[in-house]
Amino acid sequence: MIFKWLIFGVIVYVIYAIFFKDKSIANSSSSDKKDKDSEEMVECCVCGTFVSSKEAYIKNGKFYCSKECMQKG
Ligand SMILES: [Zn+2]
Structure with missing residues (x-):
């Protein structure tokens, strides 16, 4: 049963990591747009x-x- 929660925790962490990654990519692309x-x-x-x-x-x-x-x- 504890193993189930571990998997859940890992999934939440991965989603969190992807969200932060996307945010940093979006920020860099918007600064590229400002150059043009x-x-x-x-x-x-x-x-x-x-x-x-x-x-x-x-x-x-x-x-x-x-x-x-x-x-x-
Ligand atoms: Zn219109």
Whole structure:
């Protein structure tokens, strides 16, 4: 029965380790994105879709993902 809890503990530890690993990878990739600030992601203020600032439509200082959203906004 104690062995059962040991396995459970190992599984929890592995999940914890994977979570921390992913977090550090996400942090490093986001800092990479900051280096190329020309490809910054912006949120469409109508539907909430993220588009690169290069592809985004800008009207009155607000970002839109498409012409349709720009007309709605
Ligand atoms: Zn949109």
